[in-house]
Amino acid sequence: MKRLLFEHINVPGIQSLETYKAHGGYRALTKALSMKPEDIVEEVKKSGLRGRGGAGFPTGMKWSFIAKPPGVPRHLVCNADESEPGTFKDRYLMERIPHLLIEGMICSSFALGAHVSYIYIRGEMMYVYHILEAAIQEAYDAGYLGKNILNSGYDLDLYVHCGGGAYICGEETALIESLEGKRGNPRIKPPFPAVSGVWGRPTVVNNVETIAAVVPIVNDGGDAYAKVGIGKSTGTKLISACGHINKPGVYEIELGLPVEEFIYSDTYCGGIKNGKKLKAVVAGGSSVPVLPAHLILKTAAGEPRLMSYESLAEGGFQSGTMLGSGGFIVMDEDTSIVKNLWNFTRFYHHESCGQCSPCREGTGWMEKILHDFLDGHADLEDIDLLFDIQQKIDGKTICPLGDAAAWPVASAIRHFRSEFEEYVKNPSGIKDVKHYYRIHNMQPA
Amino acid sequence: MPKVTIDNQTIEVPEGTTILNAARMMGGPSVPPAMCYYSSLKTSGGYCRTCIVKVTKGSEKDPRPMPKPVASCRTSVMDGMVVENITSPDLLEARAGVVEFLLINHPLDCPICDQAGECHLQDLGYENGKALTRYKFRRRTFEKIDIGPYIKLHMTRCILCYRCVKVAEQLCPGRVHGVINRGDVAEISTYITEAIDNEFSGNMIDVCPVGALTDRTFRFKSRVWFTKPMDAHRKCKTCAGKARIWLKGSEVLRVTVRKDEWGEVQRDSEGGPLWICNECRFHTKKASDWIIEGPSEISRHSVISANHYDLATLKLDVAKQRKKLEGKKVLLGEGPLNPNNV
Structure with missing residues (x-):
């Protein structure tokens, strides 16, 4: 079991600079400052590190796209607005080992030539905000931040900005708008943030885990990092496992670990709770397609599925899914896919920013129809209607929130259509009685 | 100048023109509808998604098609771009979906x-x-x-x-x-x-x-197709004073900006939009406040021009009237009927 980020996560007091440093912390910073910025970008390129926020875009490539007009400051923004249902890896990382993120931020900012960097943190995570603030203060006191860091002549100021608690602000352009103090509506691309981001300046937005992964890359070199993992999915990934498993939590895995091992091995999830059978898995946070047990353990071609960007995506959306942000939600045989889908759709309805019409109107419509299924008011045609609505949202919106709302609906209907039909044909058999009473303001008998 | 092909018609447009504006230059049924884009307002557009089009060829340099339909009002044309609007049944279906979303609530x-x-x-x-x-x-x-x-x-x-x-x-x-x-x-x-x-x-x-x-000064006074739109102007300190007045008899029921064929504000000869101020709009509701230039040009397909007048014949009438009045000492003011204004 290879651990690059979480090697010392269980050391007591690792939150403090002293302990972090005693366990090899801030080695990367000293090394990075002795390197040329371009060389660090080159190392990151060599490492094959891919964005850990969900899209999996190669980080080195993203960094090399940043525009460098003379005289215009550049910025690095860390996206810590983690709010996807099922994903809680960044929160854990920042809470337990904040200096890893700060060290990564300094190294990355140096590589990009940014002198002011931001960590945009979700508003609900106030206690994490305080942890980060305390850690940043320690870093300032130790001379790792501020003017002339470690006598290298490089200046960097790092700010933590608290969001208002909107999921949409995790989208990079909405995050930038929010950081500028405006309403968090995604911008229309192009221009991309690498050309015009915060206050119109070239900006790179990276996930917390991506920035933390820069630390081991600088320490051991890009080639060493690329050796970990499988194929184009290099390195390790934090997976936040939850649902009906014996050991929910955040695990650092080497990419390429078989899914079956991840679910059933005692090192990781430890099998399904109460000895039940596996029904379905949402492999990368609520927005990726849900897969039934037989497709998550083995691909449609019969090969064992691995925890990697490529293997999980095998089969496209017909029989595959995505690694996404690593929110691994496991559902046992007693779970209702329809109810679970209603919950996801309710979330997207609530979080849609309302800027473009398909997402604003469509997510609410889908939620209402799913509500009808739970109430036993739905017809068989509603299944097709639901599928048609998601098709009309998918790919028609400014930002990927519309797609994220559409994919779970599409996959649930694709793989679990019979369950929807069951809700229509036999509502009293499946109906969630408590829920039914609540909506109709009735008292249970 | 980049060349773009929209629904099999090719047009050459200035650098930086959006697909929507290129289509508007071409005219005809290939112009995508736009609900949120407004050419006189910067950064407008991109929200309603009714103007989506399919780009089947990105450009001469990079001929890959775009993976998703794009908002034509915010996408600039590239040289050699091929765009499908009404020639693509999938796209029309997608647009019908957007319209449905706009209408459900x-x-x-x-x-x-x-x-x-x-x-x-x-x-x-x-x-x-x-x-x-x-x-x-x-x-x-x-x-x-x-x-x-x-x-x-x-x-x-x-x-x-x-x-x-x-x-x-x-x-x-x-x-x-x-x-x-x-x-x-x-x-x-x-x-x-x-x-x-x-x-x-x-x-x-x-x-x-x-x-x-x-x-609020016009609400429930009249259906628009019962009023007659006239282009008129007045001297105004705040704005250009060029507006469209909507008459019922000789009463000015409301004043709006002059709109072009896309329903947007008309521009003056220098390209500046003819916005009007609140005084012109809300406080000058007498016909005598205005110098009427003549009936506004409204599309003949619009309900507003139903039962009104045929603009072509009306223009003939203006010429006739002028001839009649020529040489007569009548105070005609600044309107087009006054031959001294020609």
Whole structure:
């Protein structure tokens, strides 16, 4: 079991600079400052590190796209607005080992030539905000931040900005708008943030885990990092496992670990709770397609599925899914896919920013129809209607929130259509009685 | 200059032109509908998604097709780009989907709506929508509010095109209104107790594609197709004073900006949009306040031009009248009937 980020996560007091440093912390910073910025970008390129926020875009490539007009400051923004249902890896990382993120931020900012960097943190995570603030203060006191860091002549100021608690602000352009103090509506691309981001300046937005992964890359070199993992999915990934498993939590895995091992091995999830059978898995946070047990353990071609960007995506959306942000939600045989889908759709309805019409109107419509299924008011045609609505949202919106709302609906209907039909044909058999009473303001008998 | 092919017709346009504007230069049925884009307002467009088109070839250099339909109002043309609009059945289906989304929560109260007859959503629904609804839930409703002394907001009808917000941002310094809340409960509103009171705030009514913002001095006075639009001008200190007045008999029922064939404000010879001020719009409601230039050009397909007059014959009449009046000492003022003005 290879651990690059979480090697010392269980050391007591690792939150403090002293302990972090005693366990090899801030080695990367000293090394990075002795390197040329371009060389660090080159190392990151060599490492094959891919964005850990969900899209999996190669980080080195993203960094090399940043525009460098003379005289215009550049910025690095860390996206810590983690709010996807099922994903809680960044929160854990920042809470337990904040200096890893700060060290990564300094190294990355140096590589990009940014002198002011931001960590945009979700508003609900106030206690994490305080942890980060305390850690940043320690870093300032130790001379790792501020003017002339470690006598290298490089200046960097790092700010933590608290969001208002909107999921949409995790989208990079909405995050930038929010950081500028405006309403968090995604911008229309192009221009991309690498050309015009915060206050119109070239900006790179990276996930917390991506920035933390820069630390081991600088320490051991890009080639060493690329050796970990499988194929184009290099390195390790934090997976936040939850649902009906014996050991929910955040695990650092080497990419390429078989899914079956991840679910059933005692090192990781430890099998399904109460000895039940596996029904379905949402492999990368609520927005990726849900897969039934037989497709998550083995691909449609019969090969064992691995925890990697490529293997999980095998089969496209017909029989595959995505690694996404690593929110691994496991559902046992007693779970209702329809109810679970209603919950996801309710979330997207609530979080849609309302800027473009398909997402604003469509997510609410889908939620209402799913509500009808739970109430036993739905017809068989509603299944097709639901599928048609998601098709009309998918790919028609400014930002990927519309797609994220559409994919779970599409996959649930694709793989679990019979369950929807069951809700229509036999509502009293499946109906969630408590829920039914609540909506109709009735008292249970 | 880049060449772009839209629905098999090729046109050469200046660098940086959007697909929508290229299509408008071409004219005809290939022009995508636009509900939120407004050429005189910067950063408008991209929200409503009705103007989506399919790009089957990105450019000469990079011929890959674009993976998703793009908003034509915010996508610049590249040399050699190939665009499909009405020639792609998938795209028309997708657009019908967008129209359906816009209409599911719209009250469809056209019979009592002041915008009926000049409403972009009516046209859009007629041209791209479906006759039957699949929505069986309660529609979203809001309370009607006065967002200023002259403007009534029917949030229920709003499609959140953001045009009025852009007007407030770009024409009215110190804007007091914007979008509050998010998702499908997002609404246009003013900042806590503020009311919109700015010299140019009335233009919000004109940019509104639906009946969400209506003129309080005109509400329920008349259906637009019972009034006669005339282009007129007056001397004004704040604006250019060139407006369109809507007459019923000799009474001026309302004053709006002059709109072009895309329903947008007309521009003067230098390309500046002819916005009008609130004084012209709300306080000069007598025919004698205005110098009438002649009947406005309204598309013959519009309900507004139904039962009115044939502009071609009317122009002939003007010439006849002039001949008649020639040499006579009549105080004719500055209108086009006065031969001294030619």
